[in-house]
Amino acid sequence: MTRFAPIAAVGALLAVGVAAVLLLTPAGEPTDGERADVLARELRCPDCQGLSVADSPTQSGAEIRRQIDRLLASGASPDDVRAHFVGRYGEWILLAPSSPLPWLIPFIVLGLATVVLVAWLVRARADPEERSVPVSPGARRSIHDEAEALDA
């Protein structure tokens, strides 16, 4: 089982990391300002190259930030604010996809790859003959003859 020790170590590290993130996340109700900051980081600045509204120096970025503040002050939830901008720009305005599928794909691929690798390793160990190259009777005979010729 020692061969699985590195895998177990990586798993343990990941678990510790996830636990740390969960524990260090501040508890309590965020203020409107904090909610607006989070939304500004999630929304794409429409006339920048790959920048969020929070990082944007442009007029559009500033106006979207103002609209976020106004919408939150009028009682809109963060989901309402996202929907407000998605209704104008489409999903494109969100820097991260809202569907869970893209987040799961790496894990699905990793899982499949592990299954394939394990299956391959198990089979290679179970029957080592499998990996040797078959030699035809003709070739076997000629090798035998050549060996005899060398001995002679």
Place this chain on the structure above:
Amino acid sequence: MSRVTLRRIRWLLVPLLVVPLGWLLFTGFGRDPREVSSPLIGAPAPEWTLPTLDGGTLSSADLAGRPYIVNFWASWCIPACVDEHPVLASVHERQGEELQLVGVLYQDSAADAEAFLARYGDAGYPHVIDDAGRLAIDFGVTGPPETFFVDAGGIVRDKQFGPLTDALMADRLGAILAAAGP
């Protein structure tokens, strides 16, 4: 699946993985990531009331009942806005009262816009000043030129991302003029 068949089709695996991936990357890099289809198509056009370049006020309510075109442009948008300028002017001349055109200044000063119109020709349709860029955000504009085609019922029917040509204009106009017909 037997081992023999697996071995026989193994050589297929590489093209099966590489070809779709290559196709995805090839087509993906070929398109402008900002050119996204607008969720506004099929929905009511945003409502607005804005000052015009000539000192008046224009509102979306003033345009109700006939098809209209909203063209976001800027004097600094060169050459795209210069290229499409005669296309818009000729449609305005041809369609007359049948179709309203509205220019929206996108992050531009009134003085620069006036200089642009003086240089490239003012077809006479109104231009509104969208100072904070709120109308651009309501229409989901990412950069000029972008043009929206609204039918007589106030529904956005089409959008042009980038400069209009005569052919594109004729195609897009079909969506709103047909809808306005009897």
